[in-house]
Amino acid sequence: MGSKIKSAAIFKDNLQNFFFVLPAFAIFCIFYIYPFYKMINLSFYDWLGIGPMHFIGLSNYKELMGDHLWWDSIWHAGYITLIALTFQNALAFALALACDREIRMKRFYRVVFFIPPVLSEVVVGLIWNWILNPEMQNGQHIGLLNHFLYTSGFPQLVHNWLGDPKTALTTIAIVNSWRGFGWGFIIMLAGLQTIDKQLYEAAKIDGAGTWKTFINVTIPMMLPVILVVMILTILGCMQVFVLILTMVNEGLVNFTDVPVTRIFSAMQSTNRFGYACAEAVIFGMILVSISFITKKLSDKAKQV
Amino acid sequence: MQKSVIWCCCLTLVFFAGCSQPPKPSNKLLLWHWMTDRNDTFQKLALQYQKETGIEVTVELFAPSDSYSQKVIAAAQANVLPDIYGILDKKSIVAVFIKAGLVSDLTAAMNADEKSWKNSLFDKALADKRFDAGNIYDVPPGIYGVPIDVTNEQMLYNKKLLSKAGIKTPPKNFDEFIKDAQALRRVGITPFVSGWGELWLLDCFASNYAFNIMGEDKIFATYRGTVKYTDPDWIKVFNVFAQLRDNGVLIDGIVTKGNKYAEQDFALERAAFSFNGSWCVNVYHDMNPDLEYGVMPPPPMSTDFPLKIWGSAGSSFVVNDQSPNKDKAIAFLKWLTAQDQQVILARETNNLPSNKQALLGVSPILGEFAKGMVQATHPNIWPLNEDPTVSEAFDKGIQDIIIGEKTPSQVAQDVQMVKDSQMNKGKH
Numbered sequence: 001m002g003s004k005i006k007s008a009a010i011f012k013d014n015l016q017n018f019f020f021v022l023p024a025f026a027i028f029c030i031f032y033i034y035p036f037y038k039m040i041n042l043s044f045y046d047w048l049g050i051g052p053m054h055f056i057g058l059s060n061y062k063e064l065m066g067d068h069l070w071w072d073s074i075w076h077a078g079y080i081t082l083i084a085l086t087f088q089n090a091l092a093f094a095l096a097l098a099c100d101r102e103i104r105m106k107r108f109y110r111v112v113f114f115i116p117p118v119l120s121e122v123v124v125g126l127i128w129n130w131i132l133n134p135e136m137q138n139g140q141h142i143g144l145l146n147h148f149l150y151t152s153g154f155p156q157l158v159h160n161w162l163g164d165p166k167t168a169l170t171t172i173a174i175v176n177s178w179r180g181f182g183w184g185f186i187i188m189l190a191g192l193q194t195i196d197k198q199l200y201e202a203a204k205i206d207g208a209g210t211w212k213t214f215i216n217v218t219i220p221m222m223l224p225v226i227l228v229v230m231i232l233t234i235l236g237c238m239q240v241f242v243l244i245l246t247m248v249n250e251g252l253v254n255f256t257d258v259p260v261t262r263i264f265s266a267m268q269s270t271n272r273f274g275y276a277c278a279e280a281v282i283f284g285m286i287l288v289s290i291s292f293i294t295k296k297l298s299d300k301a302k303q304v
Numbered sequence: 305m306q307k308s309v310i311w312c313c314c315l316t317l318v319f320f321a322g323c324s325q326p327p328k329p330s331n332k333l334l335l336w337h338w339m340t341d342r343n344d345t346f347q348k349l350a351l352q353y354q355k356e357t358g359i360e361v362t363v364e365l366f367a368p369s370d371s372y373s374q375k376v377i378a379a380a381q382a383n384v385l386p387d388i389y390g391i392l393d394k395k396s397i398v399a400v401f402i403k404a405g406l407v408s409d410l411t412a413a414m415n416a417d418e419k420s421w422k423n424s425l426f427d428k429a430l431a432d433k434r435f436d437a438g439n440i441y442d443v444p445p446g447i448y449g450v451p452i453d454v455t456n457e458q459m460l461y462n463k464k465l466l467s468k469a470g471i472k473t474p475p476k477n478f479d480e481f482i483k484d485a486q487a488l489r490r491v492g493i494t495p496f497v498s499g500w501g502e503l504w505l506l507d508c509f510a511s512n513y514a515f516n517i518m519g520e521d522k523i524f525a526t527y528r529g530t531v532k533y534t535d536p537d538w539i540k541v542f543n544v545f546a547q548l549r550d551n552g553v554l555i556d557g558i559v560t561k562g563n564k565y566a567e568q569d570f571a572l573e574r575a576a577f578s579f580n581g582s583w584c585v586n587v588y589h590d591m592n593p594d595l596e597y598g599v600m601p602p603p604p605m606s607t608d609f610p611l612k613i614w615g616s617a618g619s620s621f622v623v624n625d626q627s628p629n630k631d632k633a634i635a636f637l638k639w640l641t642a643q644d645q646q647v648i649l650a651r652e653t654n655n656l657p658s659n660k661q662a663l664l665g666v667s668p669i670l671g672e673f674a675k676g677m678v679q680a681t682h683p684n685i686w687p688l689n690e691d692p693t694v695s696e697a698f699d700k701g702i703q704d705i706i707i708g709e710k711t712p713s714q715v716a717q718d719v720q721m722v723k724d725s726q727m728n729k730g731k732h
Binding site: 048049050051129133134135136137138139142160162163164165168247248249250251252253254265268269270271272 | 370373377380381393394396397400401403404492494499501502503555556557558559560561562565569572574692693696700703704707709
């Protein structure tokens with residue numbers, strides 16, 4: 001009899017707990033699980049976005065495997081990410097190191113370096129469109145960059161930066177890095193400030209110079225932070241989209257296509273929702289794989 | 305505790321049941337649109353309509369048009385479309401909406417009172433909304449939308465810049481256009497600007513010349529797959545862009561330029577010619593009220609076939625067939641496209657009215673645009689359209705020619721490869 005009462009009480013407790021969790025669980029299912037399931041499901045269909053859906057099995061995936069524009073777009077996103085991982089993060093680390101020291105106006109620099117990431121991508125795109133404008137009016141370059149190059153004695157460097165396939169993607173990658181380095185800067189600066197100053201003092205007593213201290217103290221202590229910044233950079237840059245749309249509209253032919261612009265184009269221009277979903281599934285798998293590999297590397301680095 | 309649990313369950317049930325309550329007829333209409341520049345006038349007209357009839361029309365703006373388009377598709381899937389809305393998509397997609405029972409057939413209303421409503425509107429604008437018997441989309445024949453204005457895409461020329469280069473009259477043919485462009489370059493003026501970063505505008509310009517070079521039968525034969533893109537006539541079309549590039553006609557960066565920037569360039573007199581739609585009259589007026597310009601069709605390259613321009617219904621509305629207020633929605637659209645309201649819309653928004661009688665009240669420059677409706681055509685009224693994937697390859701190929709990456713023949717081969725692949729898949 002006693003055990004029956006006890007089990008009824010446990011059941012009641014569980015039921016109560018279940019109802020407390022239910023709203024969050026329902027929201028999670030409705031807004032995360034169901035759309036995710038639906039996207040995978042749609043990738044097996046030929047569908048215009050409305051009207052009848054035709055089941056075509058793995059055809060979208062088969063087509064995707066041979067779609068060189070899609071794989072080119074992955075490479076383009078990879079290139080933008082590579083520039084960000086190197087140029088952007090190196091700049092962020094260097095500036096964080098500079099601002100970690102006792103320099104004049106360091107608070108001012110911290111604010112200035114954090115302005116680009118606070119700006120919306122649309123604003124950044126519009127500003128850089130103006131800076132990179134290749135046109136001339138009344139014999140004067142309208143774009144700030146070309147005007148500067150011309151007036152400072154480098155007319156041979158004046159260029160249509162976004163209109164030339166050789167420079168368009170690199171230009172976008174640099175603008176993306178300019179916009180993104182502020183995040184890395186703030187995270188790395190926070191990381192640098194958590195390093196125990198006694199470690200530096202001990203290194204100094206042991207006779208280590210600036211370089212040796214940097215290599216043997218700063219870098220190992222900063223490794224977890226650097227890895228976090230790297231993961232965020234990879235995930236952010238692989239999904240770059242708005243910046244490209246504002247800088248080159250529907251793209252310079254296919255030279256500036258990235259996965260998200262291809263997915264957008266499949267849905268918007270050609271109304272191939274099923275194909276767009278297949279692209280999204282493959283892209284998601286690529287991002288998850290990259291995150292998984294980086295996480296493994298991060299764990300290994302922490303063990304070392 | 306048990307009571308609380310039961311209450312929770314009941315509330316949840318009520319919440320979900322409330323989501324699917326069917327709408328009831330009322331004196332209220334809901335209209336969704338995407339036209340930022342016309343929103344104030346719509347709001348004003350809605351208030352006027354309420355005063356006249358007692359029916360309240362709530363006008364809701366969702367911009368930009370891409371987001372609006374996605375919203376309409378999502379609302380259609382969830383069956384929560386408003387009484388009146390617009391479908392900003394290809395005719396094939398409009399057909400799907402109709403077949404899903406989401407668009408009312410307005411033929412009876414149009415034909416009432418000896419077709420007074422139908423006859424008051426531009427026929428080419430109505431054609432855009434009409435599905436004829438035996439149409440390829442299997443839609444029952446009828447008129448499924450109401451154009452509230454008409455638009456066409458033509459070339460514009462800056463009178464002051466042309467006269468600076470010693471050009472007295474705008475070019476009559478393509479050769480004259482190239483010569484004028486060279487004359488403009490000699491005096492340091494950029495000849496031509498357009499927003500060809502937006503592929504549809506580039507596609508529109510190219511199809512103007514395709515009509516002129518080979519005529520519509522051959523174009524549609526290509527879409528059917530019986531003529532190849534490697535045909536000499538299509539190479540001539542691609543060659544138009546090679547000539548524009550080689551003769552320095554185009555502004556730098558034209559292939560990534562959005563139309564807003566192109567409009568700015570023309571309004572600020574950075575280029576002598578432009579290719580744009582009739583809505584530009586309003587845009588240029590806002591940017592530079594003193595701009596002196598004229599309108600002309602793109603200069604023809606050949607005398608074999610007439611050069612056709614794109615022109616049809618600019619913006620249009622459809623009535624939701626599921627709406628309990630269907631008749632009231634139709635009555636409102638009839639009122640909105642009547643002469644008096646159309647004059648207000650044309651005056652306040654500088655767009656070409658869809659009502660022919662309202663043309664008397666438009667500005668001279670809009671009048672010039674209106675003349676172009678005679679030679680207007682539009683993909684929405686063609687018997688068939690090209691596969692979107694092929695169109696994308698076609699437009700991107702032209703961009704390749706403009707930036708000097710590929711020759712017209714290479715692009716023709718590339719486009720034909722995509723066409724063959726789509727034909728093999730049975731997509732056409």
